[in-house]
Amino acid sequence: MELLTSRKNPLIAHVRKLVSSGAYRQETGAFVCDGRKLFGEALQYGILRTVICTPETELPALPDGVRAVSVPADILCSLSPSKTPQGVLCVCAIPERPLPRVLDGRRYLVLDGVQDPGNVGTILRTADAFGADGVFLLPGCASLWNPKTVRATMGALFRVPTWDAAPEEVSALLRASGLPLYGAALRPDAADVREVSLSRFAAAIGSEGGGLSEAVLSLCDGVFKIPMRARCESLNAAIAAAVALWESARGDASII
Numbered sequence: 001m002e003l004l005t006s007r008k009n010p011l012i013a014h015v016r017k018l019v020s021s022g023a024y025r026q027e028t029g030a031f032v033c034d035g036r037k038l039f040g041e042a043l044q045y046g047i048l049r050t051v052i053c054t055p056e057t058e059l060p061a062l063p064d065g066v067r068a069v070s071v072p073a074d075i076l077c078s079l080s081p082s083k084t085p086q087g088v089l090c091v092c093a094i095p096e097r098p099l100p101r102v103l104d105g106r107r108y109l110v111l112d113g114v115q116d117p118g119n120v121g122t123i124l125r126t127a128d129a130f131g132a133d134g135v136f137l138l139p140g141c142a143s144l145w146n147p148k149t150v151r152a153t154m155g156a157l158f159r160v161p162t163w164d165a166a167p168e169e170v171s172a173l174l175r176a177s178g179l180p181l182y183g184a185a186l187r188p189d190a191a192d193v194r195e196v197s198l199s200r201f202a203a204a205i206g207s208e209g210g211g212l213s214e215a216v217l218s219l220c221d222g223v224f225k226i227p228m229r230a231r232c233e234s235l236n237a238a239i240a241a242a243v244a245l246w247e248s249a250r251g252d253a254s255i256i
């Protein structure tokens with residue numbers, strides 16, 4: 001266990017930049033997990049690079065090659081993206097996730113311009129809960145490796161396959177896999193979500209403000225809507241994803 005006490009140490013500067021800069025995360029292929037739960041998930045997933053903790057924090061045995069560093073509590077607090085640090089923070093490698101050649105699962109989500117990290121993270125957590133087989137992030141979505149996204153997933157980012165892809169790539173993959181793409185949209189021609197066959201499908205969920213883009217809507221095989229009071233204009237993106245997945249999961253004995 002190394003001991004660092006200087007805020008000017010290169011590792012401290014590296015972690016600060018990972019927390020604040022998406023470009024730096026992509027450049028270095030690393031991201032930050034904060035807290036005991038995410039540390040435990042990252043340890044199981046096998047992507048730990050460095051673990052930083054306070055002196056009183058006890059760590060389990062770490063894999064060979066993982067750097068372990070002890071810092072004063074005030075330095076950890078200055079690094080942590082959380083308002084309530086839990087005494088441990090880790091730097092992890094961003095895993096490589098190339099698009100598969102075919103999709104053999106039943107439930108997928110396609111996120112289109114969902115810019116809020118909390119929503120993206122919550123959607124992954126929901127996808128994990130309701131047995132989704134993967135989530136596609138189209139250009140314009142919040143980064144999966146943003147600390148706010150990471151925290152909101154509650155570890156689901158290690159369990160749910162995710163891919164960054166262009167709309168055309170996702171559409172071609174879905175068609176090759178025999179999966180229809182349904183878009184969530186409040187349009188007159190949209191079917192009630194309770195009447196759509198969601199036994200095997202992908203659902204496209206749009207941004208919080210603008211909904212699905214026309215480019216993505218043009219790739220959809222159909223559109224569905226979630227019934228609500230007329231005075232309400234829309235649902236939060238994470239809630240819309242949850243309703244679609246819940247409808248699909250109803251009656252699935254492996255989940256509910």
